[in-house]
Amino acid sequence: MRKIGKIEVETMSEEHEVELVPDSHAASTAPTENTAATDAERSTEDAVPRTGQRSLLGWGRVAHVFARELCSENLEEISKQAVLSRGLGRSYGDASLPAPEFGPALSTRFADRILDFDSETGVLRAEAGLSLRDLLHSFLSSGFFVPVTPGTQFATLGGCVASDVHGKNHHRDGSFGEHLRSLKMRVADGRILVCSPDHEAELFYATLGGMGLTGHILEVELQMARVPSPWIWQKVKHFDNLESLFVALRSGSAKWPFSVAWIDGLTAPGREHGILMLGRWAEADEAPRKFPKPRKARTVPFDAPSWFLNGLTGRIHNRLHSWTHRNSVGIEHPETFFYPLDHVRDWNRLYGKRGFIQYQCILPHEEEGYAVLRFLDLLRKLGADPLLCVLKDFGAQGKGMLSFPKPGFTLCIDLPYRGDRTQNLVDQLNEFVLAEEGRIYLAKDLHTRAEHFFAMEPRFEAWNEVRRRWDPQASIRSALSVRLFGDDA
Amino acid sequence: MKVVLLGATKGMGRAVARKFAERGDSIFLLGRDQDELERSALDLENRGARQRIEYGFCDLLQPRSFEPGLAQAWETLDGVDAVVVTAGIFGAQEDLEVRDAHAARVLTADFTSTVLFCEVARKRLLEDGGGTLCVFSSVAGDRGRSKVVLYGAAKAGLSAYLEGLDHRYRRAGLRTVCVKPGFVRTAMTADLDAPPFACDPETIAPRVVRAIDRGTPVVYVPGIWRWVLLAIRMLPRFAMRRIDF
Numbered sequence: 195m196r197k198i199g200k201i202e203v204e205t206m207s208e209e210h211e212v213e214l215v216p217d218s219h220a221a222s223t224a225p226t227e228n229t230a231a232t233d234a235e236r237s238t239e240d241a242v243p244r245t246g247q248r249s250l251l252g253w254g255r256v257a258h259v260f261a262r263e264l265c266s267e268n269l270e271e272i273s274k275q276a277v278l279s280r281g282l283g284r285s286y287g288d289a290s291l292p293a294p295e296f297g298p299a300l301s302t303r304f305a306d307r308i309l310d311f312d313s314e315t316g317v318l319r320a321e322a323g324l325s326l327r328d329l330l331h332s333f334l335s336s337g338f339f340v341p342v343t344p345g346t347q348f349a350t351l352g353g354c355v356a357s358d359v360h361g362k363n364h365h366r367d368g369s370f371g372e373h374l375r376s377l378k379m380r381v382a383d384g385r386i387l388v389c390s391p392d393h394e395a396e397l398f399y400a401t402l403g404g405m406g407l408t409g410h411i412l413e414v415e416l417q418m419a420r421v422p423s424p425w426i427w428q429k430v431k432h433f434d435n436l437e438s439l440f441v442a443l444r445s446g447s448a449k450w451p452f453s454v455a456w457i458d459g460l461t462a463p464g465r466e467h468g469i470l471m472l473g474r475w476a477e478a479d480e481a482p483r484k485f486p487k488p489r490k491a492r493t494v495p496f497d498a499p500s501w502f503l504n505g506l507t508g509r510i511h512n513r514l515h516s517w518t519h520r521n522s523v524g525i526e527h528p529e530t531f532f533y534p535l536d537h538v539r540d541w542n543r544l545y546g547k548r549g550f551i552q553y554q555c556i557l558p559h560e561e562e563g564y565a566v567l568r569f570l571d572l573l574r575k576l577g578a579d580p581l582l583c584v585l586k587d588f589g590a591q592g593k594g595m596l597s598f599p600k601p602g603f604t605l606c607i608d609l610p611y612r613g614d615r616t617q618n619l620v621d622q623l624n625e626f627v628l629a630e631e632g633r634i635y636l637a638k639d640l641h642t643r644a645e646h647f648f649a650m651e652p653r654f655e656a657w658n659e660v661r662r663r664w665d666p667q668a669s670i671r672s673a674l675s676v677r678l679f680g681d682d683a
Numbered sequence: 684m685k686v687v688l689l690g691a692t693k694g695m696g697r698a699v700a701r702k703f704a705e706r707g708d709s710i711f712l713l714g715r716d717q718d719e720l721e722r723s724a725l726d727l728e729n730r731g732a733r734q735r736i737e738y739g740f741c742d743l744l745q746p747r748s749f750e751p752g753l754a755q756a757w758e759t760l761d762g763v764d765a766v767v768v769t770a771g772i773f774g775a776q777e778d779l780e781v782r783d784a785h786a787a788r789v790l791t792a793d794f795t796s797t798v799l800f801c802e803v804a805r806k807r808l809l810e811d812g813g814g815t816l817c818v819f820s821s822v823a824g825d826r827g828r829s830k831v832v833l834y835g836a837a838k839a840g841l842s843a844y845l846e847g848l849d850h851r852y853r854r855a856g857l858r859t860v861c862v863k864p865g866f867v868r869t870a871m872t873a874d875l876d877a878p879p880f881a882c883d884p885e886t887i888a889p890r891v892v893r894a895i896d897r898g899t900p901v902v903y904v905p906g907i908w909r910w911v912l913l914a915i916r917m918l919p920r921f922a923m924r925r926i927d928f
Contacts, residue, residue: 246874265873267693268719304870307726321722332730
């Protein structure tokens, strides 16, 4: 009961000459030229509420930085002082955390206004903190969907740009950045400017997948996708053999706009199995008449014990998952199709206080054989229990200078965090990915070593040059840039 | 419905305004920051408002701005059905105790100024034969509490004012709606630890809009606070002191 003590608020102004006797006499004696000065003063104080330092966490709840988080509806104000912008904190590792003891982060999550929408062209301009959930709530009913969506709708537009996220349609539509028209940013020298493929193009392409390090993203202009109905037509198929699953995934991608595969990563060798999910937007005449009701999210009220998700419960879950996802073809709810995990609001707490990591890499296609199979073998050999294992084939590499996707299979696994063992595991996985000429996804990463990263990313130098041109002192700095990009701690 | 909102560029006011916009109600925004008002007006237009959304200047801490602001609203909308006040300032008790000027500001804004604004709105609504006046008070005003002495006192005064208004003018056609939110996650509460039953502005907005439609005199959001506060109000003083709530 004690905690209930801190109660409610709504906000408005502060810092003004207080008129304790607010009558017309007082008003007429108050010098009017005063207003301009106090205006400037108060706006800064308003925008920077006295936010104490607190532990900011990555989604995996392993990475944390003790720092202030500036919160305001007015991004232009708070971006003057912040060292990093963060949205809803869905990146798993340290990408959304400010460099330790360097300065405050800002949260974009209260800046969620839609500033322009053209229902003819589908071009939308909004503040960077607008979440995909909010966007879908507003636009799916009028026949528009985000062109690319990651596996959670609790991502902000700014975050989608910074990680240049990909979705189940990457093989066809590329990553998020392909559909961007322009960005409004505050760059390190304090200027606010708009960049696009035609104007300050270098900054624009460095910002796609630039992990928020090229400037604070304030507004995003985006081409929305028109959809024939708000429902998904989905095909689910089981495979007892992974090789045939891979073949089916690639051939399915040629025909279907959305494709993804789930693999049971906890089986004995030779008993692997997986599920292929293919989808497209349902045509108007196939779709149910009614609008898909937004799903009610359940919450996890407390942290599960850290042992809760382990090899055994994982196996039970995988068995249930296979059992509940039978071979089928038909209509599916868009939220169930795109965001199966959002159904449980803070599912990251299921991993307990110790948290978990997600590891995502890309393994280029080979003439013969599958690197993914060898990767799974390696996981087994290292004794890792990948509790979630998702596979997707990527299309062409986009224009973002540091964007993750390139042609190949991308594999994404969840692992409970086990301290040094996890570091060791990631090192070995990275060695493997490096040998396969693959790379890792920074939005998930927490344990990659700088030398591995540089070896995987020959593109880094070019990107870093652009970053340094806009921000010579690296005054926008994250925990990730300190760990991987050589920024001073 | 024709609605005027003071404080709708932020937090709970923003969520409530969006609900009105989605229904296609006519909206007029009052606030003190031109740029913020402009952006919020665009937002509401893009979220379903049927017509252009106009806005005007009004600052809770400048009572002389009340009449011109409301006059502009009345003129633009050609009469008003509901006035919604979500503006206000929060101050943590520890903070208010050491910063007198800040305490004066919170007390003035949350009580005196809000009441004076309501008086102007009340007169205008009654002149038109009635309407709804919806004001955001707080659960903090239901009982004197050690954690929110000053803020709670201002909100208690505000709640009492609204109840008095309800008794005096309901028959004349003025419906007052006193909204008492519990902990709502907005930019201004971001630095506080969220207590149980904390919720988002979007969650409470439909309930507030429904209360405005119906003219419910007092509405707790989320609803659970009604029962929590019922229990709290009945606690004898020695027990209240003991639990240090």
